[in-house]
Amino acid sequence: MVIGFKSGKYLETMIKRAKGVTISQVADAAGVARSSVSRAFTRPDMLSPETVDRIMKVAETLGYVPNHTARALSTGRHGNIGLIVPDIANPFFPPLIQAGQLEADRSDFCIFLGNTEESPKQEDKLVGRFAGQVEGIVLVSSRLSDERIRAHAAQLPLVLINRDVDGIPRVLIDSSSGVRQAVEHLAELGHRKIVYVSGPANSWSNKQRRTAIRSAASSLKVDIETVPAVLASYTSGRNAVSAILATGATAAVAFDDLTAQGVLAGLAEKKVSVPRDFSLIGCDDVLGAVTYPALTSVSNRSVEAGRVAVSLLIEMLQSNGIRDARYVLQTHLVMRETTMALGYLAP
Amino acid sequence: MVIGFKSGKYLETMIKRAKGVTISQVADAAGVARSSVSRAFTRPDMLSPETVDRIMKVAETLGYVPNHTARALSTGRHGNIGLIVPDIANPFFPPLIQAGQLEADRSDFCIFLGNTEESPKQEDKLVGRFAGQVEGIVLVSSRLSDERIRAHAAQLPLVLINRDVDGIPRVLIDSSSGVRQAVEHLAELGHRKIVYVSGPANSWSNKQRRTAIRSAASSLKVDIETVPAVLASYTSGRNAVSAILATGATAAVAFDDLTAQGVLAGLAEKKVSVPRDFSLIGCDDVLGAVTYPALTSVSNRSVEAGRVAVSLLIEMLQSNGIRDARYVLQTHLVMRETTMALGYLAP
DNA sequence: ACTTGACATGCAACCGGTTGCATGAAAGTC
DNA sequence: GACTTTCATGCAACCGGTTGCATGTCAAGT
Numbered sequence: 053m054v055i056g057f058k059s060g061k062y063l064e065t066m067i068k069r070a071k072g073v074t075i076s077q078v079a080d081a082a083g084v085a086r087s088s089v090s091r092a093f094t095r096p097d098m099l100s101p102e103t104v105d106r107i108m109k110v111a112e113t114l115g116y117v118p119n120h121t122a123r124a125l126s127t128g129r130h131g132n133i134g135l136i137v138p139d140i141a142n143p144f145f146p147p148l149i150q151a152g153q154l155e156a157d158r159s160d161f162c163i164f165l166g167n168t169e170e171s172p173k174q175e176d177k178l179v180g181r182f183a184g185q186v187e188g189i190v191l192v193s194s195r196l197s198d199e200r201i202r203a204h205a206a207q208l209p210l211v212l213i214n215r216d217v218d219g220i221p222r223v224l225i226d227s228s229s230g231v232r233q234a235v236e237h238l239a240e241l242g243h244r245k246i247v248y249v250s251g252p253a254n255s256w257s258n259k260q261r262r263t264a265i266r267s268a269a270s271s272l273k274v275d276i277e278t279v280p281a282v283l284a285s286y287t288s289g290r291n292a293v294s295a296i297l298a299t300g301a302t303a304a305v306a307f308d309d310l311t312a313q314g315v316l317a318g319l320a321e322k323k324v325s326v327p328r329d330f331s332l333i334g335c336d337d338v339l340g341a342v343t344y345p346a347l348t349s350v351s352n353r354s355v356e357a358g359r360v361a362v363s364l365l366i367e368m369l370q371s372n373g374i375r376d377a378r379y380v381l382q383t384h385l386v387m388r389e390t391t392m393a394l395g396y397l398a399p
Numbered sequence: 400m401v402i403g404f405k406s407g408k409y410l411e412t413m414i415k416r417a418k419g420v421t422i423s424q425v426a427d428a429a430g431v432a433r434s435s436v437s438r439a440f441t442r443p444d445m446l447s448p449e450t451v452d453r454i455m456k457v458a459e460t461l462g463y464v465p466n467h468t469a470r471a472l473s474t475g476r477h478g479n480i481g482l483i484v485p486d487i488a489n490p491f492f493p494p495l496i497q498a499g500q501l502e503a504d505r506s507d508f509c510i511f512l513g514n515t516e517e518s519p520k521q522e523d524k525l526v527g528r529f530a531g532q533v534e535g536i537v538l539v540s541s542r543l544s545d546e547r548i549r550a551h552a553a554q555l556p557l558v559l560i561n562r563d564v565d566g567i568p569r570v571l572i573d574s575s576s577g578v579r580q581a582v583e584h585l586a587e588l589g590h591r592k593i594v595y596v597s598g599p600a601n602s603w604s605n606k607q608r609r610t611a612i613r614s615a616a617s618s619l620k621v622d623i624e625t626v627p628a629v630l631a632s633y634t635s636g637r638n639a640v641s642a643i644l645a646t647g648a649t650a651a652v653a654f655d656d657l658t659a660q661g662v663l664a665g666l667a668e669k670k671v672s673v674p675r676d677f678s679l680i681g682c683d684d685v686l687g688a689v690t691y692p693a694l695t696s697v698s699n700r701s702v703e704a705g706r707v708a709v710s711l712l713i714e715m716l717q718s719n720g721i722r723d724a725r726y727v728l729q730t731h732l733v734m735r736e737t738t739m740a741l742g743y744l745a746p
Numbered sequence: 747a748c749t750t751g752a753c754a755t756g757c758a759a760c761c762g763g764t765t766g767c768a769t770g771a772a773a774g775t776c
Numbered sequence: 777g778a779c780t781t782t783c784a785t786g787c788a789a790c791c792g793g794t795t796g797c798a799t800g801t802c803a804a805g806t
Binding site: 469 | 753755757762763
């Protein structure tokens with residue numbers, strides 16, 4: 053009996069200690085009820101300052117940390133939010149994720165990250181898996197159908213980035229404003245014929261950009277020719293160079309920075325000097341200034357998008373309201389070193 | 400009274416429905432005890448097949464989904480693992496994260512992502528915040544001191560990537576093999592003085608690479624000089640160029656590809672032609688062939704590292720054992736276009 | 747026919763907090 | 777000095793599952 057008592061009791065104690073101090077232990081040690089300990093942490097104003105003080109001291113010495121899971125169970129809020137992106141390896145997303153996380157941090161929320169590999173099925177699965185453990189989800193560039201998105205939104209607070217579904221809070225990056233500026237800029241520099249190096253045919257952004265370019269060009273009396281790059285990638289940009297030069301254009305706007313970087317490399321290979329002989333503008337500004345010469349590009353606002361989306365979600369969670377917000381983020385041209393006036397002669 | 404009953408009851412029902420079906424509702428509907436429903440989901444072999452069947456059908460029609468939080472509270476396991484990286488925007492990490500997540504997915508674990516912005520303080524804070532809600536953590540390129548890491552490892556299962564702390568399971572990408580090849584390659588090309596452009600001072604990889612370079616150089620009778628880049632970034636690489644050229648070296652190995660890319664741009668700016676006048680090698684091979692000229696680099700194995708680390712962690716969690724594993728992943732030189740024999744004359 | 751054991755199921759305690767309500771003491775009012 | 781109000785604190789139910797043990801049933805063993 054004695055042996056049983058000893059080993060059993062000691063083991064239990066040790067396991068407890070390893071597993072963490074509970075509210076009851078603090079309560080006992082401080083000579084108060086469990087509820088008082090709870091309140092000392094959540095609503096100290098309900099207790100006398102001395103009691104709060106004493107409890108806090110005891111908690112401190114015992115190394116008590118409130119159990120997140122238990123709290124979540126009784127309150128129904130666990131302070132986590134999900135963030136689902138199609139492809140984390142695409143340089144467009146990391147800054148967005150980073151900004152979202154920073155914003156979440158400010159309100160003590162943790163981020164669950166999901167990567168769908170561009171697959172709607174995987175996206176659906178992730179939302180389901182997250183559903184039980186997050187208070188809300190931010191879907192970035194969702195590949196789901198409108199119906200699925202609506203269905204999920206009925207289950208839990210949802211905010212979309214770069215997806216425009218009526219009635220669901222969303223943050224949209226409008227690249228057309230920046231693209232228009234790009235064309236205007238080139239026109240001012242004297243370029244009369246411009247190539248648009250297009251991206252994936254089924255991309256919403258590609259459509260948006262192409263449309264914006266055409267409309268800007270026609271109002272500025274600039275010639276536009278489209279050269280397809282098939283994929284949004286360095287390689288396809290590089291491969292498109294011959295076709296670009298064949299058009300006789302003196303400048304190009306590429307679907308995205310990666311494509312533009314490929315074009316830049318292709319031009320260098322063909323001894324066409326940028327910006328002296330040819331002007332080039334990218335989109336999304338994901339490369340910063342890392343190319344040489346530094347690439348002029350259209351800003352992407354992904355950082356703001358991440359920040360705004362998360363803060364919008366948190367706001368919804370805290371006010372319990374389902375605001376039908378629709379934030380549109382304008383873009384603009386970021387001038388660097390790949391554009392120059394036509395026919396400019398170095399001194 | 401009637402009004403109170405109606406509104407109260409209905410509201411409650413609606414809230415319940417919105418909040419999710421509970422195990423009790425399923426139990427009532429199926430005419431069994433709550434425990435049976437629980438077992439139908441967790442240990443169906445304990446119940447008769449017919450009972451399981453009936454419960455499952457009822458659960459299905461009611462749309463019952465087990466509450467993750469409640470389960471976590473009683474079992475102590477919530478099926479989440481944390482993944483903490485210093486800088487998600489650094490292209491080295493996304494593929495690693497992606498691979499880790501894929502691996503976690505296979506065992507139905509969810510990933511909590513943390514970004515420390517290279518700050519040990521933030522890293523500490525994140526580990527603390529995660530601690531309550533994850534079963535284990537993978538720390539990638541931790542900037543914490545050995546003591547802090549040990550302290551955290553005492554609290555919960557921990558796996559390290561690119562950090563070598565005794566007694567703590569770790570996955571190491573051994574860049575020294577690749578770095579040695581890089582130096583050998585440069586030596587063969589006739590370079591007698593090489594600069595190492597170093598990275599973050601408290602980075603394990605940086606130490607490892609510097610050591611490997613020194614040892615390779617001394618055995619090959621090559622001169623080594625170190626120029627600090629402070630941060631692993633394009634900008635610091637670019638800023639380091641003057642110092643690099645001042646050493647009189649004819650080739651450089653940079654801490655990582657980003658730094659190398661900065662150096663490349665800096666050299667171009669100063670009209671130093673790569674590879675004709677200067678040879679350059681990066682590390683981590685994160686840029687593929689996107690620079691011009693395409694950067695010769697040391698392979699990184701980050702995908703394997705992410706996969707192995709997560710699978711190791713999950714294995715630890717499931718077997719409850721704390722294996723002192725130490726996986727080392729070898730690297731090799733990836734030759735591209737930024738190296739050339741010294742004094743080579745173009746035909 | 748009676749015991750034995752295997753098996754299916756239910757009961758109730760437990761995980762670690764939160765929270766509405768009750769209680770009792772101190773302070774304020776007339 | 778009796779009566780209300782205010783405030784700090786405790787009690788106990790609850791969140792939604794899991795799990796050790798008890799109970800009941802039915803078939804096999806003798």
